Every structure is written in C-alpha cells, then in structure tokens.
Amino acid sequence: MEQKIFLNFAVGPVQIEPEVLALGAQPIPYFRTQEFSALMLGNEQLVLQAIKAPANSRVVFLTGSGTAAMEAALINLFTPKDKVLVINGGTFGKRFSQLCDVYSINHTDIVLPAGAALTEKHLAPFEKKGYTGLLVNLHETSTGVLYDQKLLADFCKRNHLKLLVDAISSFLADDIDMSGLGACAVIAGSQKAMALPPGISLIVLSQEGQDLIKHNKANGYIRTLYFDLENALTNGLRGQTPFTPAVSILIQLNYRFRQLQQEGFDKIIRRTALLASDFRKKIKGLPFQITSQSLSNALTPLTPTHPVSAYTIFELLKDRYHIFVCPNGGAQKDTLFRVGHIGNLTVQDNDRLLEALADLNTKNLI
Ligand SMILES: *Cc1c(COP(=O)(O)O)cnc(C)c1O
Numbered sequence: 001m002e003q004k005i006f007l008n009f010a011v012g013p014v015q016i017e018p019e020v021l022a023l024g025a026q027p028i029p030y031f032r033t034q035e036f037s038a039l040m041l042g043n044e045q046l047v048l049q050a051i052k053a054p055a056n057s058r059v060v061f062l063t064g065s066g067t068a069a070m071e072a073a074l075i076n077l078f079t080p081k082d083k084v085l086v087i088n089g090g091t092f093g094k095r096f097s098q099l100c101d102v103y104s105i106n107h108t109d110i111v112l113p114a115g116a117a118l119t120e121k122h123l124a125p126f127e128k129k130g131y132t133g134l135l136v137n138l139h140e141t142s143t144g145v146l147y148d149q150k151l152l153a154d155f156c157k158r159n160h161l162k163l164l165v166d167a168i169s170s171f172l173a174d175d176i177d178m179s180g181l182g183a184c185a186v187i188a189g190s191q192k193a194m195a196l197p198p199g200i201s202l203i204v205l206s207q208e209g210q211d212l213i214k215h216n217k218a219n220g221y222i223r224t225l226y227f228d229l230e231n232a233l234t235n236g237l238r239g240q241t242p243f244t245p246a247v248s249i250l251i252q253l254n255y256r257f258r259q260l261q262q263e264g265f266d267k268i269i270r271r272t273a274l275l276a277s278d279f280r281k282k283i284k285g286l287p288f289q290i291t292s293q294s295l296s297n298a299l300t301p302l303t304p305t306h307p308v309s310a311y312t313i314f315e316l317l318k319d320r321y322h323i324f325v326c327p328n329g330g331a332q333k334d335t336l337f338r339v340g341h342i343g344n345l346t347v348q349d350n351d352r353l354l355e356a357l358a359d360l361n362t363k364n365l366i
Contacts, residue, residue, distance in 0.1 A: 004322055005322065006318075006322050006323065006324050007321075007322065007323045007324070007349055007352055007353070008323075008324045008340075008343065009323065009324055009325045009326065009339045009340045009341075009345070009349075009353060010324045010325065010326045010340055011141055011169060011192065011298065011299050011326045011338060011340040011342065012169070012189070012191040012192045012198070012340075012342075013191040013197065013198050014191065014192065014193075014195050014340060014342050014343025014344070014345075015195070015343040015344040015345055016195055016196065016197065016343065016344060017195065017256075017344045019255070020195070020196065020252050020255060020256055023248070023251055023252045023255055024197060024248050024249075024252055026248070026251075028247050028248055029247065029251075031240075031244070031245065031247050032240065036239070036240075036247070037238055037239030037240055038239060039239070039250065039251065039254050040061070040236070040239035040240065040241075040250065041239040042254060042258075043059070043061065043250060043253055043254050043257065044058070044059045044061075044236065044239075046254070046257035046258065046261055047059045047188075047202055047204060047257070048204065049261065049265065050171070050172065050257065050260065050261075050265045051167075051171060051176055051178045051186060051188070051204055052176070052177045052178055052179055052180070053178045053179065053186075053204055053206070054178065054179040054206050054207070055207075056206075056207040056210075057178070057204055057205060057206050057207065057209075058204075058205050058210060058233055058236060059202055059203070059204050059205070059236070060072075060202070060203040060205065060229055060232040060233060060236060061200060061201075061202060061232075061236075061241060061245060061250065062200070062201045062202070062203065062227075062232070063199060063200060063241070063243070063244070063245045063246045064199075064201055065189060065191075065198055065199070065201060066166070066168040066187065066188075066189035066191075066192075066201050067095065068201055068227070069166075069168075069187040069188075069189065069201035069202065069203050070095065070096065070099060070166055070187060071099055071227065072203060072224075072227035072229060073164055073185045073187055073203050073229075074096070074099050074100070074103065074105070074135070074164065075103055075222065075223075075224060075227060076212075076213045076216060076217075076222055076227065076228075076229040076230075077133075077162060077164060077184060077185060077209060077212050077213065077216070078100075078103075078105050078132075078133055078162070078164075079105070079216060079221040080103070080104045080105055080106070081132075082105055082106065082132045082133050082162075083106045083107070083108075083130060083131050083132050083133075084100065084105060084106065084107045084108075084131060084132065084133040084134060084135055085107070085108055085109075085110060085126055085131050085133070085134045085135070085161070086100065086107050086108070086109045086110065086134075086135045086136075087110050087112070087118060087134070087135070087136040087137070087140075087147065087152075088109040088110060088111045088112065089111075089112035089114075089116065089118070089137075089140040089143060089145055089147075090112075090114060090140045090141075090142035090143045090145070091140075091141070091142035091329075091330075092137040092140055092141055092142060092166065092168075093109070093112075093136075093137055093140055096135040096136075096137070096166070097109050100135075107135075108126070108131075110122050110123070110126070112140075112145075114143045114291070114332065114336075115143050115144075115145060115291045115292050115293055115301070116145065116293055117145060117147075117148070117293040117294035118145075118147045118148060118151065118152075118294075119148075119151070120151065123151070123155050126159075127155075127158070127159060128159060131159060131161055132160075132161065132162060133161050133162040133163070133164065134152070134155070134156055134161045134162070134163050134164070135164045135166075136152060136163070136164070136165055136166065137165075137166040137167075137168070137169075138165050138166065138167045138170045138174075138176065139167070139169045139170040139173070139174065139296045139298055141168070141169040141298070141299070141338075142328065142332075143291070143292060143301055143332075143336070144291075144292040144295060144296060144298070144299045144300065144301035144338060145292050145293065145294050145295075145296075146170065146174055146292075146294050146295065146296035147294070148294070149176070149177070149180065149181055150180075152181070153180060153181045153182050156182060157182055162184050162208075162212065163181060163182060163183040163184060164183065164184065164185050164187075165178075165181060165183045165185070165186045165187065166187045167186050167187060167188055168187055168188055168189040168192055168201075169192045169193070169296070169298050169299075169342075170193075170296060170298060171186075171188035171192070171193060171194065172188075172192075172193035172194055172260070172265070172268050172269065172272075172342075173192070173193040173269065173272050173296060173297045173298040173341075173342050174269065174272075174296050174297050174298065175266075175269055178204060178206070183206065183209075184205065184206050184208045184209035184212060185203055185204065185205050185206070185209045186203075186204045187201065187202065187203055187204075188201065188202040188204070189201045189202070190202075190249055190253065192298070192342060193268070193272065193298065193342040193343070194253070194256065195256065195342065195343045195344060196249055196252050196253055196256060197246075197248075197249055197252070199246040199249050200245070200246050200249045200250065200253065203229065205229070205233070210233060213229050213230050213233070214230060217230045226243065228242070269297065272297040272298070272341050272342060273297045274347075275297075275341040275345060275346075275347065275350065276295070276296075276297045276298075276299075276300060276341040278347050278350055279300055279339060279341065279350045279353075279354075280295075280300055282350065282351075282354050283300070283302070283354065283357075286354070286357050286358065286361055287304060287305045287306045287361060287366065288302040288303065288304060288305060289302070289303045289305055290302060291303045291336065297341060297342075298340065298341060298342050299326070299338045299339060299340045299341060299342075300338065300339045300341070301336055301337075301338050302336070302337055302338070302339060303335050303336055304335075304366060306366060308365075308366050309333070309334040310327065310328065310332075310333065310334055310335055310336050310337040311327050311328075311333050311334060311337070312366075313325070313337060313357075313360070313366055314326075314327040314337050316360055316365060316366070317353075317356055317357075317360075320356075320360075321352075321356040321359075323352070323353055323356055325337050325338065325339050325340075325353070326338040326339070326340060339353065
C-alpha cells in the first residue's frame, strides 16, 4: 500500500503522537521478565485511575481488537441462564446482540432509531421483568450518540442488573465514572481515544465482575481458552498475560498513560471537548446537519443537506486533500459520515478540514 501522509479524522485508528510512534519502531523486548511485569502492573494502575474504577478492580489486557473484549467479557460474565437487555442503537449495539445469539444468551434488544438519545421511556417497559443484565455501548460510535450514564446506572441498580459497558469510543474522550456506573465490567480499545495502534483491548473488572467470573468458571460455563478471563486475572497478578501480548503497544500504552497522568486524565477529555465544539461552531455555514440528539466529544455525525452522497464526500476528501473522515456503511452509506475529534488533532487541523469542505462547496461538488 502506498504510504501517503493523511490528516486523519477517522474514529480509529486515529493520529498517534510522534513520540508514541517512535516507540513502536523500537526492537521488541522479551516479555517474560521482571521488567515487563513491572511495566504491566503499572499499566493496570494507570488504567484503573483513568477510568475511576472502584476499589479492588482489576484490568485484563487482551491482544485483540475491541470486539474481542466484547466477546470475552460477555462469555465470562453471562451464561445461557441469563436474560439480558441490549441497547441497540446502531452497528455496535447490534454486535452485542449478535454475540448473544452466537452464545445462546437470551436477550431483548431495545432498538433505537439512528441518532436518538436513550430516555426513561425506552427503559420503562423493562422494569421488574426478570432481566439479569444489561449490555450497552456507552457511545454508539456508528451514529455518535452518547447514552446517559446516570439513567443506565439507576435503572440497573433498581433492577439488580449486571451491567456490561462497552466504552471503547468514550474512554478518554468523555467523562466515564466506572464507580458511578456500578458496572461489573467496562471495555476499552487501544485505537480510539487512547491513540495507540490497534491490537490491545482492555476489560476493567469490578470486584463483582471478578466474583462472577470465578463463579461461572467453577460451574463449567466458561468454554474458551484464549478468552478465559480467570486465567488472565491470575496471570495479571504477577504482571503477565497467559499468551504473547502485543508487547510494543503495551510499552506505548505505558508511555502515553504516564504522560496523561502527569497532566491529569481530565485534561485530555477537556481538550477533546474543545476540539469538538470548535468544529461544530465552524461547520455551521456549510451544507451539513448534525444528526445526533446526544453528542459525544469523540465525533460529530454529519448528514449532507445537498443532494450528494456522504460516501462521495469521504472519497473526495481522501483523494483530493489527503484527509480521512469516517464513512458509514450499509443503509447509512449515502446519508452519514463522521468527523472524529480523538487522537493527536488540533484546532489548526479542524481548520484544514473545514477549508477543504468549503473548497468543495465553492466548486459545487458537495
Ligand atoms: C471501535 C468500537 C468497537 C470495536 O471495534 P473493533 O474493530 O473490534 O476494534 C466496539 N465498540 C465500539 C463502541 C467501538 O467504537
């Protein structure tokens, strides 16, 4: 593949800082060592702090993309004896639903129209109906809808539901309080706001989550080798993983999180919020409509108001200006594209994208 330099507003993989990229070019050390274990134990503490995890929480580092963590968390925390609710507001909600089908986990999907916020009225029909769990992508990345954390937390507490949160595109982009959520597990992925290469996913497990895994393992429910989280947790006690991890990404993670910790984990979230609001202010004169009822900091979903395909805009920006935005697929291919605000981006980068869009508009191409 020809390697051009792109300005990248995709929602993952995102632009990575030069110092982090340089670390990825270093020789890879052997990892069954005290030094690597110390780095991994450090990584665990850094992640726990960033996500405001409750006391006694643990982190599993999986080598695999975000979906691997979704699958692993689901099959370790839930069994065919459960009856779960799935907030299905788009591509990623649907993925939880598909995973439940694969593993014969009873589920009811709360299907939301594209762009719609989750409200009390969507949950009300499911109060006290014998459900045991709830699966949610805190930010439905396909449409750019951020769900209400307090609404979900209160509903789950009231109904004694085990809560599994996919925060892959909200971790380090929007404020997440795992303690406040009362989640038994929260998932994150390296290629989104963590701004690392793709390949590592995280599962943060509360004490309740760890106890559930132990219980399910002891009762013979966990039928997987690579995704056996009890095994991963045991290995993690000594800073190791059961299988060869993506060593370089874990070294990059350590560097990046120590940097973020130094400036305070809230700062990256504030910076992302500022970048998003700058873009949303400046896009106003151009022929687009912002389509989410509950915007995140991570991205802005845009629908063209002129008769031009959203996918054509993605291609024009890529081919003429060397700029990536994030196209949608399926039924939304022509109506929606997304502009990310995560990764190593600045207000000047926003301006370059906006100039390109203004240029296309002047030329009547969009
Ligand atoms: C990116 C993303 C995923 C994971 O996708 P992978 O391609 O498997 O990394 C899962 N959930 C959400 C909400 C995401 O944004």
